[in-house]
Amino acid sequence: MAEQLVELNVTGMHCNNCAMSVHKLLEKKGLQNILVSFASEEVKFSTADQSILPSVINDIESLGFHVVEDAATHQTPFYDKVENKFFFCALFTAPLLLHMVLPWHFLHSPIVQLILCLPVFIVGCLHFGKSAYGSLKGGVPNMDVLIFIGSTSAFVYSLTGTIQNLGEQYLFYETCATIITLVLLGNVLEKRSVNQTTSAVKALMKFQEVSANRLVTDGVEVVNAKDIAAGDILLVNEGGQVPVDGDILSGEASINEAIITGESIPVQKKKYDSVIGGTIVQQGNIKIIATKVGSNSTLAQIIDLMKRAQAAKPPVQKLGDKVAAVFVPVVVLIALLTFVITYFATNTGLQNSMLHAIAVLVISCPCAMGLATPTAVMVGLGRAAKNGILIKGGDTIEAVTDTKYVIFDKTGTLTTGKFSVQDIKPEGGFDIEAIRGVIVAIEERSNHPIAKSLIDGLKGLSKQKVILRTITEEKGLGMRAEDVEGNSYFLGTAKAGADDGYNLSLYKNQKLTAQIAVDDTLKPDALALITSLKKMGIKPVLLSGDKAGRCASVAKTLGITEVHAEKLPDEKLAVVDVYRKKGKTLMIGDGINDAPALTQADVGVSMNDASHIAIQSAKVILLNTDMRSVVTFLQISRHTLLTIKQNLFWAFAYNIVAIPVAALGFLNPMVGALTMAFSDVIVIGNSLRLKVKKV
Incomplete structure (x- = not known):
């Protein structure tokens, strides 16, 4: 029986780890051609046995996701929207934080703090617990596992202190609530970024709805x-x-x-x-x-190319997620060892043993780790925005590290897209003034874009007036005319064998009179950009759907040695894939035909005056007209990633020191809370330094 492609709409996948969990599940079931995209909420696979479909759907939903009939018409319940969860949690977290600065004694009551924290904790358990469980089941533990353990341990520690009336030093309710609320805010921002990316395919589909x-x-x-x-x-x-x-x-x-x-x-x-x-x-x-x-249809295939390019990308895990895979089991093991050794070796009793173990989890709470990436990213994105560079999502900053190739589309990217007369080459014995007069007289009767360019470029220079008796347009060839003296003219596309770069020819009485070069003009800062990229050790590449001659001319002027001309969208995709295998690749374009290639590249960069589709497909949009902002983007990204690494170092340095001290029972919970806050201050301060740092 022939294999058939199955397509499912799966909601609730909010990160690449979710997609990887589903992918691993389908692999275990022996399914083929698996394609999982959390961004477009699509799951595809091939199977010859359609009867297994209900069990596949049940298994996907057992991971905590939902399979729906139509993602476009599916309405997420009010209580399930991450934005509503964040606002709900922020409402209860604010008074918990205010108790540290306001002289309202009732806010210091353990029962009041428990009542304020409990709704936030329940939301956090349901939200992060589902993701944590799914990531562990799929064998790809993510930051949500740390968030879940950290918030739960802080809550259990606080609840123990409240029940046994152990005093304020045992209350960590604000820590539990703040972790959950801050991470939910990060999820809201991430979701908005994802929605912008996926709207590219939806916008393309509108071209089919005519x-x-x-x-x-x-x-x-x-x-x-x-x-x-x-x-x-x-x-x-x-x-x-x-x-x-x-x-x-x-x-x-x-x-x-x-x-x-x-x-x-x-x-x-x-x-x-x-x-x-x-x-x-x-x-x-x-x-x-x-x-x-x-x-x-060709358009439907471009849409499919885009979807596949999105889904086939290797997931760029956040640095925190990479470390969490090792950090989570290590911390849990240390906490268990602390409990076992304290209980059996020191005879301090079950309560103290439990408190020591939970103290390890509270101290290792990933608050600084959770802040390390988003704070640096937010400052980096803000600085880029001030420079007229819109970056979608923090993953983009990591994705451009060590860029080796920058691939440029030609028309509208390196060139203005507006046509002008580059050169007129008269043949022997023919006067340039007379040639200009004939061209203007003929092209004034045409509505073709090239005709308008010729008139705009030559009208002021034309001194001789030619009076035409008849004029006819030959579709796809050019214009034929006859003047009052009986001379016949033909102005049209250059024939094979004409000088390279000259795309129009003028004939008078069947004799070649002149060759004309018409092309769109280079952007004024294109050469400066190419020169800067070369100095950074990055190789520029020209990839265009335009004619080979025009591409070669532009490449020669700018000093680009690698040129790929006359490429259709699927061919562009193949070229980008070849460069990606050789090194990190950026693609800069502005047309709908560039959309699949922009998606396939490690990072797609779109011009501000580009088509809506290219803007939606790209991860970076240049809002100003200065193309050198590409270099600024690369420099800001490099320094932002450096800041993230510094932040993670400080976050882990804190944990490396604090965990052993807590495990040995020497760390007072109040001192632990203070040092935890201090690690947060260092991380945020280092991130803010990026605002003024010279890049």
């Missing part, structure tokens, strides 16, 4: 693009969007294919030519027959 004019026996009916079948005859008018892939049966049109190829110059299409769904008819009207519809 109506189409379908020819039927009694006229024309308007249908949704999803309802079009292969073989349907469709009418597409000027200004309209081609609904599906097809072949032209009649008519001619100038079609903007930038969504697919990245080429900003419209392409002339005539009878029997192929058209692609999602492209725009700028001029003309065409009748097409649908050939590729649904999941077979």
Whole structure:
């Protein structure tokens, strides 16, 4: 029996560790082609036996996740939204913290503190407990395990002190509540970042949600693009969007294919030519027959490429999560050893043995570790924003460490996307002034973008006026004209064999008169950026859907040696993958055709004037026009990561000293709380230093 692809919508996965837990579960069941994306809430796998599906769904839900019919229509219950959990916990945590500064005696009461802490603790147990259990079951322990142990041990320690009336030095309710509330805030920020990333695919899907004019026996009916079948005859008018892939049966049109190829110059299409769904008819009207519809269309395949690129990324675990995998079992083992040795070797009784063991867990509470990464990231992201750089998520900062390649799209990234006349090369015996006059006279009758560029560039320079008697446009070729003296002219696309870089030719009476080079202009700071990257030991690469000649010209001007031209979206994806295998890779682009490649790269960087899709796909958006901000982004990222490492050192240095002291029973809980707070102050202070640090 042939294997079939199964797609499930799974909600509740809020980190890569969640996705890894599901992945390991499906691997154990022997399923093939497994693809799990926590960002898009999708789980895919292949199986020949459809009868195992109910048991697979039950096992996924036993990890604490939910399988839903349609993720788009699924409504998360009010009480299950992480934002509502955070606000609820903050409401109870605030008075617990205020008891340390306000002279309100009732806030010092252990019972009042217990009543305030209990709702927060219950929310924390349900939220982090589920994630901790799932990560342990999947064999990938995360920071939630530490948060759960830390908050629970602080609560149990405090509850013991309250029940036995041991005094204020045994109350850690505010520690328990603060840990839970702060980490929930981090989850809220992470969720918002994830939502921005996943909206890229949703935005692409909107291009599929268009109506189409379908020819039927009694006229024309308007249908949704999803309802079009292969073989349907469709009418597409000027200004309209081609609904599906097809072949032209009649008519001619100038079609903007930038969504697919990245080429900003419209392409002339005539009878029997192929058209692609999602492209725009700028001029003309065409009748097409649908050939590729649904999941077979080019646009649908780009969407699938993006989803796969997102899901296939190796998960970038936070440094804290990496360490937690070792730290959690070590701390639990030390606490158990403390209990056993204290109980059996010192005969201090069950109560003291328990308190010593819990003291170890309280002291090793991962508050400083929990703050180490987010505080540095927040300061780093803030500094980047002041420099006009929007970075989505702290993982991006880690992902750009030791970048070896920066891949650039050409049009709209290194160039402005606005066309201008680069050069006019007259043939022997022909006057440049006369040539300019003929070009302006002919192109004034055309609406083509290149024609407008020629007029804008030459009108002020043209001294000789040429009077034309007739003029006709040959679609896809150029313009033919005849002046009042009977001379015939042709201005159009350069024929094969013309000088490289010259893309237009002018003929007078069938004789070549001039060759014209028209291209989009380089951005003024592009050369400075490429030079800076080379100094940093990073290799620039040009990857474009544009013609090889134009790409080679741009690369030569900027000093880029590695060039990949005339690449379609799936080919761009393959090129990015090759460079990723050689080293850390950044991709900088601005078009929808760049979206899969931006997602596939270690980090995608989008221009501020880019298409909405590229912006949503990229992890970094340059909000200003200065391209050198790419270098600023790399430098800020490097120093932010350095700060995270310093913070983790201080957080662990505290634990390395405090845990043995607590295990030996020498640490007073009040001193423990003070040193814990001191480690937090060091971590936050070091992070704030990043605001003014020279990068």
